[in-house]
Amino acid sequence: MAPQLEPFFKQVDDLSGSFIDRLRKAVAIPSISAQDENRKDVFRMAQFLASELEALGAEVEQRPLGKQPGKEHLDLPPVVIARYGNDKSKRTILVYGHYDVQPALKEDGWATEPFQLTVDSQGRMYGRGSTDDKGPVLGWLNVIEAHKKAGVEFPVNLLCCFEGMEEYGSEGLEEFIQAESKRFFKDTDAVCISDNYWLGTEKPCLTYGLRGCNYYSLSISGPAQDLHSGVFGGSAHEPMTDLVNILSRLVDSQGNILIPGIMDLVAPLTEEENSLYGGISYTMENLHESLGSETSIHATKERTLMARWRYPSLSIHGVEGAYSAPGAKTVIPAKVIGKFSIRTVPNMESEDVNRLVFDYIKSEFAKLNSKNTLDVWLQHDGKWWVASPKHWNFTAASKAVKQVFGVEPDMTREGGSIPVTLSFEQATGKNVLLLPMGSSTDAAHSVNEKLDKRNYIEGIKLLGAYLHYVAEEPMSL
Template sequence: MSSPESAFSSLFKEIDGLKEHFITRLSKAVSIPSVSSDLTLRPKVVEMAHFLKSELTALGAAVELRELGPQPDAPDTQLPPIVLARYGVDTSKRTILVYGHYDVQPALIEDGWATEPFELVQKDDKMYGRGSTDDKGPVMGWINSIEAHQKAGIEFPVNLIMCFEGMEEYGSEGLDDLIFAEKDKFFKDADAVCISDNYWLGTTKPVLTYGLRGCSYYSVTVEGPAADLHSGVFGGMVSEPMIDLVHILSGLVSPDGKILVPGLMDLVAPVTEEESKTYDTIEYEMNDLYAATGAKTNLHDDVKRTLMARWRYPTLSLHGVEGAFSAPGAKTVIPAKVTGKFSIRTVPDMQPHDVDELVFAHVNDLFTKLGSKNKMEIKLLHDGKWWLSSPSHWNFEAAKKATKTVWGVDPDLTREGGSIPVTLSFEQATGKNVLLLPVGRGDDGAHSINEKLDISNYIEGVKTLSAYLHYVAVEKME
């Protein structure tokens, strides 16, 4: 078998020549407002699925739109289909399973966008538009790779299985059931999994991601009087739910970020000396944090502690209060019932049920100490476990070589503070190594206004994904 590098010169030249065509493809995708959380736009989400099917079918892929049935919380609405596609059936080649999503977050010009969110606008070598980096750009990257190989006359190095969903931004309803149902069917031939749905740590150096934190999300409800009361009449006469809730929430985390739930940190796997050293070479500066947040409100003054707080240790965040007065102006009301929301980002070796036990016990203890006559209830709204892969696996080695070939540097090996539950689902279902290979940069603004994808990341990303597949084809399997 010839070396992967022998194909790169003509392949990369072809990718450069197809630049405007690839940008046009992404522009068409961005123009479809496939907002999964907006039921009025559900037809547009379905339209996006059909767009993907059309693009892939035209390139010779076998494509199926797998219907998932009604949406659980809106039974009169059908879930958008999952796009299942296969390109290549050569049993002598490795098979790589790739995942992405074609739905996007809501976006309105009045939110503060400088351009129309569902038009791909080029400015200063960047492409602005909702979904450009999350996740339509990377999804188009796989399609672009297939086309580039065809037009360059280069044999595609692997069999490619594609799984693109339309509900990622709204909880991935139906995805897990499909993954486990198809683990011995559509996905059975997969030798490894690659997901491009995250970003570089900063703006200048590529990364490969091998770990994600989990997320346990809770609500605390305090209920007292039968209806809202006038504070001038009843203030000082009744136990106020809002006061109870504020005391409970303040007992969960300190202003310096320390989690106040007893025993929680005892669940965390200790940091080894070898792991600690990996942070010393990661390219990141405190200015990257300042730029990303728009303020110098950092809890830590050095990079290592900042990064470890981002992905190595658990954090507890308060998210909001439901039922309290929040409109402009003054309203002297005592709310009868309020609900606070908070989450804990979990890490190895925290098990969700152990976290729940400690959180429930602590919240109940905080409420008991108040001596309140109100009623309190704590609930787990949802949870997702952390994920940790092996960055020395041949799947990662192929991605390292591809990154070095295209970008000229060895990628940083990083973990992430957020959660992508599908990584763990694919790992558990297939038993194969899962790699996170990001295309976009850390300043792309996914989920935010003015989301963008640098043109260089998009085009060089196609090269990286393509080179990865070539290295995968020959990388020694261990």
């Protein structure tokens, strides 16, 4: 039986002006976590959130995380945690978001003041943090307010976990989540994170998978100091020559990883999975629009989505130690470090990938007969994540999408990583759902970031409807 959502939906529509005002107030606080001088604003934003949540009747705490590692003069912003409802007969849903934002300057090319929410005639609400991630965070507050004002009983116990360092590596959060797994988070029945985006602009999606990332450094050194290329060119082994040679053996121009054994670790494509891609609302034009070019590798959307979601990729990011400025410098660099990463997918275990990478690079380097010295190491890794999209958490969200938007959501995965996803899954042992509010054109991290009014207001309805369906779903895997 579908929940009776009309009073809640009507209340959201009635309050839409005040919800946009709430977003306007939040955007006006430049809570840029990467800039020391804005740290006070990040704290101000935490206080704003805490006050709003308290006014709505939640139990709120601002939990300190100590000093910022490496910048001991700065306090890390607090994690704002809140509990709304404590009824043992209801499910408890943990929601996560972040209240810090990326840097933004009008001079970077913004058409409007980045910290002044500006709504155009088509309902596009421009402002830093509008879609990433203040809109979704406030979405949960708006859901509570609409329920209260409509006199509709809140269907679940809600736990909020809003952090203030997401755009700067989520410093301190992992430890916090682990420490609270048996305390604040202990009643969690399922997790919902709203911090990604629709695949396109028209159709909502539910995201159940992310790729992992193994990041490597490959260093080659020879002489004790940089050399004059006139004096020594031709008589000494050059580290940069060896480096480009090894880097060129990792991946080809069609994106094929050339390291033997890597592809053998990838879970085979089943008939069932293969049949899913055709139905996803995505086109090659969408891809070309995102790229700003037609330099796509694959001819079809299906193969493109597989490349993004379910196959590994290897990207070469750059070289440390070589000349990188504009102009012309003729030095032979003494030591160069190539950086590359492999996006990992089921069933690639990090240790297996490392072993294959190290063995291959060492054996290829040996073939060069260079007297230079090679070193290769893992800088960091983060595991891929795949949840069961058949869990009641997803079923509830899917019904909510159908109710609010009139369509079945696309079940998607993502090519990038959201490390907190895995942290919550591991700390709670529960299903995690990624439920995006914004669309693919929102330009998070870029100039002219925006959130469409439709995505915000209908998104609030979606979050609320999701909680109602969650309350009704039978147990599942």
